[in-house]
Structures are given as C-alpha cells and as structure tokens.
Amino acid sequence: MIENLVIVESPAKARTIEKFLGKDFKVVSSFGHIRDLTKKNLGIDITGGFVPRYEIPKEKIKVVNELRKAASEAKTIWIASDEDREGEAIAWHLIEVLNLDPSQTRRIVFHEITKNAIEEAIKSPRTVDMNLVNAQQARRILDRLVGFEISPVLWKKVQPALSAGRVQSVAVRLIVEREREIINFKPESSFKVTGIFRIITGSSNEYIKADAATKFNSEEEAKRFLELCREALFTVGNIAVKPGTRSPAPPFITSTLQQEAYRKLGFSVSQTMALAQKLYEEGKITYMRTDSTSLSKLALSKIREVVISEYGEKYSKIRQYKTTAKGAQEAHEAIRPAYPEKSSITGTQAEKRLYDLIWKRTIASQMADAQIERTTVTIDMNNSPVIFTATGEVVLFDGFLKVYTESSDHDNTEDEKAILPPVKAGMELYYNKITATEKYTSPPPRYTEASLVKKLEELGIGRPSTYAPIISTIQQRGYVTREDRPGEKRKITILELSEGKISSLSKTEIAGKEKSKLFPKDIGMIVNDFLQENFTDIIDYNFTAEVEEQFDRIASGKLAYNKMLKDFYTSFHPAVEETLEKKNKAKGVRVLGTHPETGETIIVKMGRYGPVIQAGDPEKGEKPKFASLQKDQLMETITLEEALKLFSLPRTLGQLEGDDVTVGTGKFGPYVRYRNKYYSLKKNVDDPYIITLERAIEIIREKDKADQQKVIKEFNEIRILNGRYGPYISFKGQNYRIPKGKDPAGLSEEECLDIINKNPKKDK
DNA sequence: CAGTGAGCGAGCTTCCGCTTGACTT
Numbered sequence: 001m002i003e004n005l006v007i008v009e010s011p012a013k014a015r016t017i018e019k020f021l022g023k024d025f026k027v028v029s030s031f032g033h034i035r036d037l038t039k040k041n042l043g044i045d046i047t048g049g050f051v052p053r054y055e056i057p058k059e060k061i062k063v064v065n066e067l068r069k070a071a072s073e074a075k076t077i078w079i080a081s082d083e084d085r086e087g088e089a090i091a092w093h094l095i096e097v098l099n100l101d102p103s104q105t106r107r108i109v110f111h112e113i114t115k116n117a118i119e120e121a122i123k124s125p126r127t128v129d130m131n132l133v134n135a136q137q138a139r140r141i142l143d144r145l146v147g148f149e150i151s152p153v154l155w156k157k158v159q160p161a162l163s164a165g166r167v168q169s170v171a172v173r174l175i176v177e178r179e180r181e182i183i184n185f186k187p188e189s190s191f192k193v194t195g196i197f198r199i200i201t202g203s204s205n206e207y208i209k210a211d212a213a214t215k216f217n218s219e220e221e222a223k224r225f226l227e228l229c230r231e232a233l234f235t236v237g238n239i240a241v242k243p244g245t246r247s248p249a250p251p252f253i254t255s256t257l258q259q260e261a262y263r264k265l266g267f268s269v270s271q272t273m274a275l276a277q278k279l280y281e282e283g284k285i286t287y288m289r290t291d292s293t294s295l296s297k298l299a300l301s302k303i304r305e306v307v308i309s310e311y312g313e314k315y316s317k318i319r320q321y322k323t324t325a326k327g328a329q330e331a332h333e334a335i336r337p338a339y340p341e342k343s344s345i346t347g348t349q350a351e352k353r354l355y356d357l358i359w360k361r362t363i364a365s366q367m368a369d370a371q372i373e374r375t376t377v378t379i380d381m382n383n384s385p386v387i388f389t390a391t392g393e394v395v396l397f398d399g400f401l402k403v404y405t406e407s408s409d410h411d412n413t414e415d416e417k418a419i420l421p422p423v424k425a426g427m428e429l430y431y432n433k434i435t436a437t438e439k440y441t442s443p444p445p446r447y448t449e450a451s452l453v454k455k456l457e458e459l460g461i462g463r464p465s466t467y468a469p470i471i472s473t474i475q476q477r478g479y480v481t482r483e484d485r486p487g488e489k490r491k492i493t494i495l496e497l498s499e500g501k502i503s504s505l506s507k508t509e510i511a512g513k514e515k516s517k518l519f520p521k522d523i524g525m526i527v528n529d530f531l532q533e534n535f536t537d538i539i540d541y542n543f544t545a546e547v548e549e550q551f552d553r554i555a556s557g558k559l560a561y562n563k564m565l566k567d568f569y570t571s572f573h574p575a576v577e578e579t580l581e582k583k584n585k586a587k588g589v590r591v592l593g594t595h596p597e598t599g600e601t602i603i604v605k606m607g608r609y610g611p612v613i614q615a616g617d618p619e620k621g622e623k624p625k626f627a628s629l630q631k632d633q634l635m636e637t638i639t640l641e642e643a644l645k646l647f648s649l650p651r652t653l654g655q656l657e658g659d660d661v662t663v664g665t666g667k668f669g670p671y672v673r674y675r676n677k678y679y680s681l682k683k684n685v686d687d688p689y690i691i692t693l694e695r696a697i698e699i700i701r702e703k704d705k706a707d708q709q710k711v712i713k714e715f716n717e718i719r720i721l722n723g724r725y726g727p728y729i730s731f732k733g734q735n736y737r738i739p740k741g742k743d744p745a746g747l748s749e750e751e752c753l754d755i756i757n758k759n760p761k762k763d764k
Numbered sequence: 765c766a767g768t769g770a771g772c773g774a775g776c777t778t779c780c781g782c783t784t785g786a787c788t789t
Contacts, residue, residue: 011784032781032782033781087782143781154778163778466780
C-alpha cells in the first residue's frame with residue numbers, strides 16, 4: 001500500500017517531482033490525454049444533446065492499466081495535471097476512467113516545479129472545475145464536428161483522403177492568399193541615390209555615406225539629378241542627436257523559440273521541438289510547450305545572480321513580462337534553462353546551440369536597457385531642394401545587447417549602423433562618388449514554417465503543442481510544400497558620378513530567390529477556394545477567436561456547452577447538406593484558349609493523378625489529349641503558350657545504332673529513353689525541350705559506364721552492386737547488406753544466398 | 765522509379781490537443 005499517488009501529465013515532470021516529495025509519495029504520469037472521442041465514427045450523440053462518446057485509444061490501454069493498478073494500491077490520489085482547459089479535462093477523465101472515489105481524490109495545481117510550490121499546492125487541494133471541463137469538451141466536440149463533417153464533403157466533391165479543420169484550413173488559406181498577392185504583385189523600379197562625401201578635417205580626409213531623401217522614377221530623372229550633383233556645392237545642414245533606449249525581448253515561449261531557432265540557427269520547427277524535448281527530458285530546460293513569458297521567483301533570483309556575477313550590478317534589471325499571445329492559457333513557465341548558472345551544456349552540436357540560444361535569451365531578458373545615441377546629419381545642395389541624410393548610431397551603454405539581440409524576419413543588410421565622422425553645421429563637403437541604383441519593390445514575403453507559426457499565434461489559432469504537427473499535416477495532405485526556388489535574373493541600371501563624369505552600366509540581379517519557403521500546391525488552392533465558397537465562416541480568420549470567447553463563457557459558467565454547440569450546429573450542418581446536394585465536383589477548371597493549329601479548346605484541370613492540361617472536348621466528340629503540369633507550374637498561372645509546350649513531350653531526338661532516342665518528362669523529372677532504359681537529365685543543366693541528340697548520347701554513354709562499374713559480380717538473379725552506401729546484394733527487387741569483414745568481390749553464390757536467407761524480406 | 769486521365773463500387777480516408785516512445789536503415 002502506498003500512502004500517496006500523484007498523477008501528472010509528463011514522465012519527466014514526474015521524475016522531478018518525485019525527488020521533492022519523499023518516500024510517502026509515488027509520482028506517475030498519464031502521458032497526456034488518456035481518453036478521446038471514438039475514432040471510427042463521429043463519436044457524438046447529436047440528437048441526445050451533443051453527448052460525447054469516449055474511448056481509450058489502443059496505444060493508451062497499457063498506461064491506463066498501470067494507472068488503475070497504482071490507484072488501487074494508494075490511499076490518497078493527487079491529480080496534478082496542468083491548470084488549463086486541457087489539463088482540467090485530463091483530471092476529469094482520470095477520475096472517470098480510474099473510477100476514483102471523490103473522498104480520497106484531490107485536485108492540485110502548481111505553477112512552478114520547486115519543493116516549496118509543490119508543498120504549498122498539497123496544502124490547498126480543490127475539486128475538479130466542471131465548467132472548465134465542459135469548455136474543453138465543447139472545444140473537442142466542435143473540432144470533431146468541423147473536421148469530420150467537412151472532410152467527407154471534400155472526398156466527394158474534390159478528391160479522396162483530403163481533410164479540413166478549424167486550424168489547418170486557415171493555415172492553408174494564409175499561404176494561398178499570400179501566394180496570390182505575390183502573383184498579382186507588379187514590381188516597380190525607381191532609382192535610389194547614395195553618395196560618399198569627403199570632408200577635410202585637419203590634414204586627413206574622412207568620408208561620410210549618405211542617401212538622398214528623394215527617389216527618382218526613371219533613369220532620365222536620376223541622370224538629371226546626378227548632373228546637378230556634379231555642379232553642386234554640398235554643405236552640412238542639420239545635425240540631430242537623439243538619445244534612445246532599447247529593451248530586451250521577453251523569455252522564450254514555444255512560438256518565439258521556433259522563430260528564433262529558425263532565424264539564427266536554421267532549424268525547422270519540428271527539429272527545434274525534438275531538440276527542446278531532449279533538453280527537457282534531461283532536465284536542462286523547463287517545459288518547451290508553453291505560451292507564458294513569466295519566470296518563477298526562484299528563477300528570477302538565480303538569473304539575477306548570474307547577471308551580476310558575469311556582468312556586474314549595473315547590467316541587472318528584474319523584469320516580469322506580460323503574456324501577449326491571444327488565448328494564452330499560461331499553465332507553464334517560459335522556456336528557460338533549468339539551471340541558469342549553467343551557461344553551456346554537454347550534448348550534440350545542435351543541442352548545445354539551442355541551449356545557448358535559450359540561455360542567452362533568458363539572461364538578456366533580465367538585463368538593463370541599452371542606451372543608444374542616434375545621430376542624423378543632413379547634407380544640403382545649393383542647386384536642388386533634395387537633401388542627403390546620413391545616420392549613425394553609437395551605443396553608450398550596451399546593457400542586454402552584450403548577450404543577445406533578437407533577429408527579424410526581413411534581411412536588413414542595408415541597415416548598417418555606422419559611426420559618423422565629426423562634422424559641424426555649415427561644413428563644406430565634396431563628393432567622392434554618387435551612384436543612382438535601380439531598385440525594384442518586392443512583393444510580400446512567402447511564409448517560412450516559423451513565420452507561419454507567428455501568424456497563427458497572432459490570430460490565436462493553434463496551441464504550442466500543435467504548431468509543429470499543423471505544419472506537417474498541411475504538407476502531408478499535399479496542400480502546401482516547403483521548397484527552394486532559384487529565382488530569376490533581372491537587369492538593373494546603375495548610374496555613377498565620379499570625377500565629373502557620369503557613366504551608366506547595367507548589372508543583373510537575382511529576384512525571387514527563395515529558400516525553405518511554403519508554397520501552395522494546386523490541390524491546396526482548389527480546396528481553399530471550395531471551403532471559402534461553401535464554409536466561409538469556418539475559415540474566417542476570426543472564427544477561432546469567436547468560439548474561444550464562447551468557450552470562456554462556458555468556463556465561467558455563463559453558457560451551457562450543449563447550448564453553444566447546438567447554436568453552432570444549426571447553422572453549420574445545413575451548409576454541409578447543401579454543399580453535398582447542390583455542388584459539382586471542384587476540379588479547378590480554367591480555359592487557357594484554343595490550339596492555334598487544331599482549334600481544340602485547351603483547359604487546365606485537376607485530374608485523377610494531379611493537374612493536367614487537356615486539348616479537345618470529349619463532349620464535342622473530340623478525343624482528348626492530356627499532359628501533366630511540371631512541378632514548378634501552377635494551374636492558376638500557367639499560360640496557353642506554356643501549356644502547348646507540354647504537349648511537345650515525349651519527342652524523338654533521332655537514332656543511335658538503329659534505335660530511337662526519345663526525351664520526355666516523368667514522375668522524377670526529365671529523362672532520355674533509349675532501348676527501354678531511362679537516363680535522368682541533369683538538373684539546371686539540360687532542358688528536355690532544347691536538348692540535342694549529341695548531348696543525349698553523351699548522357700547515355702556516361703550512365704552506361706557508371707552502371708558497368710556498379711556491378712561487381714553477377715550470379716543469375718543475384719547481383720553484387722556498388723551503391724551509395726557501399727557494396728550490397730540485390731536480389732528480386734530487394735537489397736541486402738553485406739556483413740562486415742567480407743570482401744564483396746570474393747563472395748560466392750552460396751554465400752550470397754546465405755546472406756539473403758538470413759535476412760528475410762519484409763512486405764511493404 | 766519514368767504510365768496513367770472510362771466508369772462502377774466496396775472500403776478507406778478525416779479533426780485538435782495533451783503526451784512520448786516504437787520500429788529499422
């Protein structure tokens with residue numbers, strides 16, 4: 001018999017708490033929720049008043065059995081799940097499932113994991129808050145209704161295996177709408193003028209870099225201005241010195257950690273979370289799924305000690321940050337080092353770097369403001385109203401900047417903060433060089449995983465535990481893809497005034513180059529438009545915020561959960577029925593034009609295997625021809641010209657030793673085909689539309705040569721090959737590893753068979 | 765590895781939010 005059993009959500013938390021509580025307490029973990037709506041069907045009795053039907057998922061049966069056993073052996077049971085909506089529901093499910101006797105069950109919560117806080121919590125137990133539980137049930141049921149009623153509509157009206165939901169559909173919408181803004185964006189160019197001026201101070205020359213405050217719309221205007229500059233007398237006008245301060249960013253929460261780890265370390269959202277999980281389990285950082293920026297009292301005083309001993313008293317400033325995230329539940333502390341005095345840890349390189357980031361951010365958050373002096377100098381011209389301005393920045397006191405500066409999403413390479421030379425008003429300046437550079441306006445940026453999380457958080461959509469899964473779901477469904485794009489070359493003109501001469505040169509720059517950005521795919525755009533048309537309210541950016549308000553009213557006992565659900569359902573469900581009944585299948589059909597030779601109508605649509613262009617209308621008795629779109633083409637932007645080009649493949653280039661050499665493009669990109677063998681074209685080198693027979697033969701010869709070297713030995717169906725990871729055995733489409741210490745070239749057929757039989761093949 | 769785009773129908777797919785392991789290569 002155990003005296004006390006404490007149940008928490010996380011096993012790592014259980015381990016920590018057990019240390020504080022002495023031998024009368026046993027601490028176990030529920031591993032999150034233990035019960036959920038039935039998986040196979042809707043799991044809700046709608047006519048009975050939105051009564052949920054719960055079941056214990058298969059993977060949770062073992063945990064539940066262990067909890068049952070532990071509970072039956074304990075005198076008093078303390079349920080210490082998180083103090084938020086989900087945590088309260090977990091507590092209630094535990095009581096129900098374990099059939100706990102209320103007289104020997106206590107609900108407790110603690111806000112920080114310290115001996116003191118836990119002992120305090122145990123002194124003041126309470127009962128389960130059923131209003132809060134009902135708010136969670138309403139949330140759960142609403143999400144199930146939306147997901148399980150709309151998804152089947154998509155299976156019927158768009159494509160099988162698609163999905164829709166309160167959160168994922170909005171995430172997709174953000175990406176689709178951003179892409180459309182980019183598609184419709186028309187870049188405009190103007191000329192930005194920058195001068196390097198010389199001042200004479202004593203015997204030496206010093207230089208000052210300044211930008212003209214006016215931009216010029218055309219090359220002619222820019223040139224005329226440079227002509228003025230050639231003749232102008234430049235003098236220092238105004239000198240304005242402004243003191244300023246900068247304050248540190250608050251400690252990390254899940255979303256800001258994901259953003260900074262992406263910006264500073266290049267980690268993906270899921271990578272960051274996996275690393276943070278590891279650090280948490282090893283007791284190196286506090287819990288990594290949190291929406292609260294607050295730090296415990298104990299942590300604050302520890303951090304203060306670290307700041308003072310490392311940097312001195314005047315660098316220290318205690319700050320408590322207010323949590324600003326919409327819908328934050330604040331069940332945990334901010335993400336911080338468990339032991340702030342440890343500025344580094346042992347572990348992999350990635351773990352060390354993430355820890356370092358968390359440590360710096362936490363320490364900096366408790367440091368003094370930086371004191372800055374910003375100087376703006378204007379330079380006047382005697383023959384033009386245009387002024388030049390130069391700004392310089394001097395850090396008078398670095399404060400938190402000594403440790404950490406937050407990064408931004410936009411690369412501000414131009415924003416260098418120089419120190420200005422000593423100038424006085426009225427001083428004469430001489431130009432050294434003045435350039436007018438053509439600059440294009442840029443479209444709004446595509447989302448990265450991390451900036452999408454930021455946006456979702458601003459909208460109050462999704463939770464710290466779901467940001468990473470949302471991103472993988474919308475990619476798995478094929479709605480969006482994370483990709484690099486090479487960008488396109490663009491010509492720009494630069495005018496330069498130097499030593500009285502104006503010269504013009506043209507340069508190329510790369511525009512629209514992208515790395516690891518989220519792009520919508522055709523099916524994502526079709527589903528988005530379909531939802532927009534038929535379920536406008538659900539994918540409204542404010543939908544979550546509105547239902548959250550109602551959940552809050554349920555939590556405070558002002559609204560009955562089934563009343564809320566009934567009101568929602570009576571307006572939602574008819575839209576489902578009506579869409580099923582009246583709407584045609586959404587294929588995203590768009591007419592591109594007519595074929596210039598045959599006169600057939602060319603359309604683009606979503607086919608069974610992906611987006612296709614189609615020439616000819618079967619309803620007019622024409623036999624349609626099809627061609628798949630290329631990976632980088634969108635149904636929304638493909639032109640007639642590009643579409644016609646797609647029909648030109650596959651084509652025959654000519655003959656090699658009496659057999660045809662053809663070129664086409666397939667599932668894995670462009671290829672050359674010869675005697676039933678495929679040869680991939682080199683990426684970014686060969687183009688299937690313009691490749692010559694000579695080049696194709698070169699590719700064939702190269703690959704054949706490589707393949708010959710690939711085969712080490714051959715016995716009937718057994719082949720010993722050289723692969724990417726070294727030699728291996730290939731037999732009937734299965735690959736087998738050669739045991740260490742064996743010479744691949746020296747293997748006999750029997751030895752090979754032996755290896756094959758010892759490694760039974762798996763069905764996949 | 766590299767094709768496919770007729771139509772029918774059975775049986776399957778799906779949500780969000782809590783939490784960590786199992787499986788090998």
